[in-house]
Amino acid sequence: MSQLKYLLTLICLLSFADVFAQRDDVGNYDYDREVLFGVNKNTNGGLIGGFVVKVGTKITDDQLSFWAVELSNVKNPKEVRYNTVLGNSYIFGKSNYLYSIRPQYGREKIVFKKAPNQGVQVSVLGAIGPTFGLIAPYYIEYAVNRLETVTEQYNPEVHQSRFNILGTGSLFQGLGQSEFAFGANAKAAVSFEFGVFKSNVTGLELGYMLEGFTKEIPLIPTTENRQIFQSVYFTFFYGFRQ
Helix, strand or coil, X not given: CHHHHXXXXXXXXXXXXXXXXXXXXXXXXXXXXXXXXXXXXXXXXXXXXXXXXXXXXXXXXXXXXXXXXXXXXXXXXXXXXXXXXXXXXXXXXXXXXXXXXXXXXXXXXXXXXXXXXXXXEEEEEEEEEEEEEXXXXXXXXXXXXXXXXXXXXCXXXXXXXXXXXXXXXCCCCCHHHCEEEEEEEEEEEEEEECCCCCCEEEEEEEEEEEEEEEEEECCCCCCCCEEEEEEEEEEXXXXXXX
């Protein structure tokens, strides 16, 4: 239901932007290429959902084509983080991470241009591309008894008591045992640019992402695992034009 609310908000924003596109007081932009760097927050991610690099090329005065690469940590909606008696945190029941690498090709349409050094520019965009998923094991530190602890991938048949979990493994532990999953992704979004200087770009992208894989991704073995993930996201971006 929350994703539906976000989608309805996006549709309203698109309609609002289309009304403003009828204004005549638009600026003149003489750039040919832009390079953007973004930090992402989405409904399938944590505090920071991922990162993106985007390179756009001007086709006409109000259209651009672009290539982008996104790196995102995809989570199961049922993940719950707990704290241990030692003050560490972990996700009970989680067996794997899913890292999505998303090369994308897309088109962007400027529906409201801003003056070169003021105002807000509004664009709509869409992109598609393959997804390369990295399924990395999620390690926990588990107390076998009062004297012995082990660090290993979570197994619901072995690690049945969450009170025996002391924390998670070290960063990148088990990355060499990762598996790959292949898929595809598509997104639609509206972009707001707030840059003061014509050569710099600062703004916000709000959109909807759909991603699917050729197999189910076992993030939490004891719950329903998915092949298809959908999310609403926003990305803060900064870059430059030339």
